[in-house]
Amino acid sequence: MLKGLGALGDMGKMMKAAQEMQTKMAELQDELDTIIVEGEAGAGLVRATATAKGELKSLEIDPKVFSPDDKEMAEDLILAAIKDTQARASKRAQAEMGKLAESMGLPADMKLPGL
Numbered sequence: 001m002l003k004g005l006g007a008l009g010d011m012g013k014m015m016k017a018a019q020e021m022q023t024k025m026a027e028l029q030d031e032l033d034t035i036i037v038e039g040e041a042g043a044g045l046v047r048a049t050a051t052a053k054g055e056l057k058s059l060e061i062d063p064k065v066f067s068p069d070d071k072e073m074a075e076d077l078i079l080a081a082i083k084d085t086q087a088r089a090s091k092r093a094q095a096e097m098g099k100l101a102e103s104m105g106l107p108a109d110m111k112l113p114g115l
Contacts, residue, residue: 017104020104021104024100024104028097028100031052032052032053032096033055035051035052035092035096036049037051037052037088037089038088039083039085040081041079041080041084042062042077042080044062045064045077046060046062046065046080046081047059047060047081049085050085050086050089051089052096059081061078065078
C-alpha cells in the first residue's frame with residue numbers, strides 16, 4: 001500500500017515501532033511494581049523488600065540488633081539493608097529493560113527511556 005511512497009513508508013514503520021515500544025514500556029513499568037526483590041545486611045539480621053522500581057515494601061529486623069549500647073550499629077544495618085535492596089531493584093529493572101530491548105531487536109544493554 002505504501003510501496004511507492006519511499007521514505008514515507010519507512011516513516012510509517014518507524015512510527016508503528018515507536019508506538020509498540022511505548023506500549024511495551026508502559027507494560028514493563030506496571031510489571032516492575034509487581035516484581036519483589038529482597039536485600040539484607042548483617043548476615044540477615046536486617047532484611048528489606050522492595051519492588052523492582054525501588055519502592056520499599058517491608059523491613060524485618062532481628063531483635064538481636066537492638067542493643068541499647070550500640071544504636072549506631074542498628075542504624076547502619078538498617079541503612080545497609082535498604083541500600084542493598086535498592087541496588088538489587090535497580091539491577092532487576094535493568095535486566096527487565098534488557099529483555100524488552102532484545103525482544104524488539106535492540107541491543108540488551110541499550111539504555112531505554114523510562115527508568
